[in-house]
Amino acid sequence: MKKINEVKKVGRPRTEINLDNLEKLCRLNCTMPEIASYFDIPLRTLEDKYTNEPKVRKAIDKGRNQGKLSLRRKQIQILDETNNATMAIWLGKQLLGQRDKHDIVTEDISTNKLSEALAIAERMARDKKE
Secondary structure (H helix, E strand, C coil): CCCCCCCCCCCCCCCCHHHHHHHHHHCCCCHHHHHHHHHCCCHHHHHHHHHHHHHHHHHHHHHHHHHHHHEEEEHHHHHHHHHHHHHHHHHHHHHHCCCCCCCCCCCCCCCCHHHHHHHHHHHHHHHHHH
16 A cells, blocks of 8 residues: 655666766776766766766866876876877877967068059049049
8 A cells, every 4th residue: 555645756766976986087088978888877967967966077077187187297208218209299189189380471572462452443443433
C-alpha cells in the first residue's frame, strides 16, 4: 500500500564526478567529449555541470591551466636539451593558441597615384555635367 505523502522521483539519478580525476584529465588537455566518455555520461550533462556547478568548473579550469603551464615548461625543456624547437612550436600552436606573426607592409612608390586618380575622377564628373 502506497503512502499518500510519498514523492516519486523523476528523471535520471544524479551523476557524481570525481573532481580529482576530472582535474587530471583536463591537465592532459582532454576534450569535453573525451571527458564525458571517460565518466560514461552524455556530453550535455558534462556541459551542464560545467555551467551550473562551480566545483566542476573550477576543477576543469584549474586542470586546463595546469596542463598549459606544464606544456610551456616542456617547451623550454626541449629547447634547452635539444636546440630543436619544432615540436615545442607545433604543440604551442595546437594547444596554447600561439601563432606566427606576419606583418604585411604595403608601400606606394608613387605619391602621385592617389592625386592622379582623384583628378581623373573630377574630370569625368565635369565632362558628364557638360
